[in-house]
Amino acid sequence: MSGYFKDIVTGLKSLVVGMQITNKEFFTKPITLQYPHQSVKMYPRYRGHIELVKDPETGRNRCICCGMCEKGCPSGCITVKSEKKPGVKGKVLTAYILNFTTCSLCGQCVENCKPEAINFSNEYNLASTRREDYIFDLLQKLHPEGVPEPEVDPELLKKEQEKEEAAKKAAAEKKAAAAKKEAAPKAPAKEGGESKAEEKS
Amino acid sequence: MNELIRLLAYMLCIAAFLGLNLAYLGWVERKGAGHFQRRTGPKEVGPYGLLQPLADGLKLMSKQLVVPANADKLIYMAAPVLIMVPSVTLFVAIPFGENLVPREFNFGLIMMFAFASVAGLSILIGGWGSGNKYSLIAGTRAVSQNIAYEIPMLLTAINIVMISGSLDLNEIIRQQGSYIWNWNVFRLDKSILMPVSFLVFFICSVAETNRTPFDMGECEGELVAGYHTEYGGMGFGLYMMAEYANLVIGASLITILFLGGWQSPIGILPGPHWFLLKMYFLIWVFVWIRWTFPRTTFWGLLNLSWKYLIPFAMVNLLLTALFIKVI
Numbered sequence A: 001m002s003g004y005f006k007d008i009v010t011g012l013k014s015l016v017v018g019m020q021i022t023n024k025e026f027f028t029k030p031i032t033l034q035y036p037h038q039s040v041k042m043y044p045r046y047r048g049h050i051e052l053v054k055d056p057e058t059g060r061n062r063c064i065c066c067g068m069c070e071k072g073c074p075s076g077c078i079t080v081k082s083e084k085k086p087g088v089k090g091k092v093l094t095a096y097i098l099n100f101t102t103c104s105l106c107g108q109c110v111e112n113c114k115p116e117a118i119n120f121s122n123e124y125n126l127a128s129t130r131r132e133d134y135i136f137d138l139l140q141k142l143h144p145e146g147v148p149e150p151e152v153d154p155e156l157l158k159k160e161q162e163k164e165e166a167a168k169k170a171a172a173e174k175k176a177a178a179a180k181k182e183a184a185p186k187a188p189a190k191e192g193g194e195s196k197a198e199e200k201s
Numbered sequence B: 001m002n003e004l005i006r007l008l009a010y011m012l013c014i015a016a017f018l019g020l021n022l023a024y025l026g027w028v029e030r031k032g033a034g035h036f037q038r039r040t041g042p043k044e045v046g047p048y049g050l051l052q053p054l055a056d057g058l059k060l061m062s063k064q065l066v067v068p069a070n071a072d073k074l075i076y077m078a079a080p081v082l083i084m085v086p087s088v089t090l091f092v093a094i095p096f097g098e099n100l101v102p103r104e105f106n107f108g109l110i111m112m113f114a115f116a117s118v119a120g121l122s123i124l125i126g127g128w129g130s131g132n133k134y135s136l137i138a139g140t141r142a143v144s145q146n147i148a149y150e151i152p153m154l155l156t157a158i159n160i161v162m163i164s165g166s167l168d169l170n171e172i173i174r175q176q177g178s179y180i181w182n183w184n185v186f187r188l189d190k191s192i193l194m195p196v197s198f199l200v201f202f203i204c205s206v207a208e209t210n211r212t213p214f215d216m217g218e219c220e221g222e223l224v225a226g227y228h229t230e231y232g233g234m235g236f237g238l239y240m241m242a243e244y245a246n247l248v249i250g251a252s253l254i255t256i257l258f259l260g261g262w263q264s265p266i267g268i269l270p271g272p273h274w275f276l277l278k279m280y281f282l283i284w285v286f287v288w289i290r291w292t293f294p295r296t297t298f299w300g301l302l303n304l305s306w307k308y309l310i311p312f313a314m315v316n317l318l319l320t321a322l323f324i325k326v327i
């Protein structure tokens, strides 16, 4: 019987305590983040889609266009486009296309990249109703105000030009020699062999 | 002619009062729910989300009424109307002020309880007519809960009737004086257990209005949405409105029986404003309770009624009888 009344007293007390707690919460400021108007700062360890890293020294990307990320990606969603530019060492990245619709965020590309040119971004506001919105050119994303021209090394440029000229000269000489040869009477079988060798080179 | 004008005025006023209350109590509840849990509640539609009820109403009204394939069509369509009818009718007997009562009944209290139990029936009908097992379970639960809680509620109401010797709601209020210690809650000269009686009646009102922690009829998470699972559009809207109408009636009844209705607590300016103040305060407490406590188990709910509320109500009844006879 004493347990009966004790139950009532402790029960009522616990109810009052609960009401006090909610009452206190009622008068404290709400902690709701009004999402579309505000958004949280993402944690640095968050793995968003990949992005190119900006080298703080040069202000450009560090990609050497080796294509290892492209090869390593299990979903095949990276396309690295590059070309050779006069006066620039190595290849120059012209487009880094990430098809985010198939990316599984596995991190193979980041793992594969030797010069640490790519990393995970903190981007998470990616809602869209169009599939095309998920095909990113990461190079454009890195430089939204326009991709800067690669730095031209004048010495290298000079060397390259010299080399090119030398090559041109050699080609011209070769051509001249070939013309000379053609002028002289020759067996047809030999001619075919020569043209094949030319194709190879 | 006079009667006709009175009738029209009543209909207009009640429709306006109810419409405003049902819309904005929903808003109050959502705001309360938010702030009790450190959220903000509705705030996008209009300043402070004040136009939210309008937007909700428009949305509900523009929805198609879908009748489930194996529902009992007539019962299914009738249930939401049936639940609304007694709630609206009951306002005819509520004395908002000494002279501000649509119609004075000398059996007002009995009428209140009689119509209130129709609401329980319509919940059962809604659950049955939906042709859905969860709705049916919810309906039966709500009814057994209503039965369990009507007993202590009536027992405590008999207390009041014994004290005031009248079933007329206005008379009950008149007999409670115009100071706070003359209200039935604190009339210890009639029975020293009057505050307990008030508490019992209050708990029963929470249960009768099917609100958390006694929302066995709804039970989201157990029974989908309870008896109104299958209702969409305005069917659901009517159920929601009926819930708030019942809330207003429950709070009014407590105000009338225990808190002196339109009587002033400090002896000056008695009138409808005191009634509304007390009523809305009680409604606020209902909201507060709802967003503080989790739902009890069904077993705990019946246990509370049969083992605690009913014995206390009975003891109080005996005590009151004794006090009235002896003193």
Ligand code: SF4
Binding pocket: A050, A072, A073, A074, A075, A076, A077, A078, A102, A103, A104, A105, A106, A107, A108, A109, A110
């Ligand atoms: S994270 Fe994985 S799937 Fe996504 S681009 Fe890199 S390698 Fe491909």
Ligand code: SF4
Binding pocket: A062, A063, A064, A065, A066, A067, A068, A069, A070, A080, A112, A113, A114, A115, A116, A117, A118
């Ligand atoms: S692995 Fe790194 S360096 Fe190589 S192409 Fe990809 S991003 Fe560029």
